[in-house]
Amino acid sequence: MKSNADEEATRRTAVVTGAATGIGAAITERLAAQGTRLVLVARDGARLEAAAGRLRAEHGAEVSALALDLSRPGGPSRLAEWLAGAGLDVDVLVNNAGASLLGPVAGSDPARLRSLVDLNAGAVAELTALLLPAMVSRGTGAVVNVASTGAYAPAPYLAAYAASKAFVLSFTQAVWAETKETGVRVVAVSPGPTETAMNPRRIPGKREPGSVADTVMTALAGRGPAVVDGRLNAFQTFVFGRLLSASAAARIAERSLRKAALGT
Known part of the structure; x- marks a missing residue:
């Protein structure tokens, strides 16, 4: 016999960006196990279709896949138009798509920096603004924006990435305050180093995508505006974000990241 929570999950439709691999794929596994209808979005169409096929085979999930580059102008609007054309009301939006540049x-390509910021920050803001109003009107729904522990302090050699995630964190905390009386759950989840294709460097204490996905599911049921994945990551964000000055945090991070970035 299904619980009320299971029945509610079965009726939900969730959009997950960056859903083909890594954290996004792990989140879709958790949602599919609840019976949630899924719309998967990512740039790599082949990987996306493979991920959708696995979810259908393993969970019997109802899954749609949309290959789309959200960093390009008009990308988020095209997603919203596709959802409207499919007659889908979105109950859960997980803004997970992201890029990094070390x-x-x-020494960076200015166009790549701009594309990173457009995806990590711009697409998050635009998709939230496109899909949130209907949730507020219905008095129910959820938006999860995947930030990063890098959001809590400057990160030399990952400057644009950390800054874009700082935007995601601040933006989400503000939207949480705007919507906390509407019945809509808005939360930022900040992973630290995680075993994904975007983060191939060897770093002690890396988390698995499944662990981050579990944190996301717990955060959906919580109340606060922001959650950090993992106790060690939470401690480090407290130290770097609260106890150290920005200049001290930047100097420490610069020494930590210099070898990976420059080989020296």
Whole structure:
């Protein structure tokens, strides 16, 4: 016999961006296990279809896949138009798609930096603004924006990435305050180093995507505006974000990331 929570999950439709691999794929596994209808979004169409096929085979999930580059102008609007054309009301939005770029800003491709910020920050803001109003009107729904522990302090050699995630964190906390009396759950989840294709470097204490997905599911049932994945990550964000000055945090991070970025 299904519980009320299971029945509610079965009626839900969730959109997950960056859903083909890594954290996004792990989140879709958790949602599919609850019977949630899924719309998977990612740039790599082949990987996306493979992920959708696994969810159908393993969970009997109802899954749609949309290959789309959200960093391009009009990408989020095209997703919203596709959802409207399919007659889908979105109950859960997980803004997980993201990109990283390791290296000094002075040696970076300006266009790649702009594309990173457009995806990590711009698409999150635009998709939230596109899909949130209907949730507020219905008095129910949820938005999960995947930030990063890098959001809590400057990160030399990951400057644009950390800054874009700082935007995600601040934006989400503000939207949480705007919507906390509407019945809509808005929360930022900040993973630290995680075993994903975007983060191939060897770092002690890396978390698994499944662990982050479990944190996301717990955060959906919580009340606060922001959650950090993992106790060690939570402690480090407290130290770097609260106890250290921005300059001290930047100097420590610079020493930590210099070898990975420059090989010195």
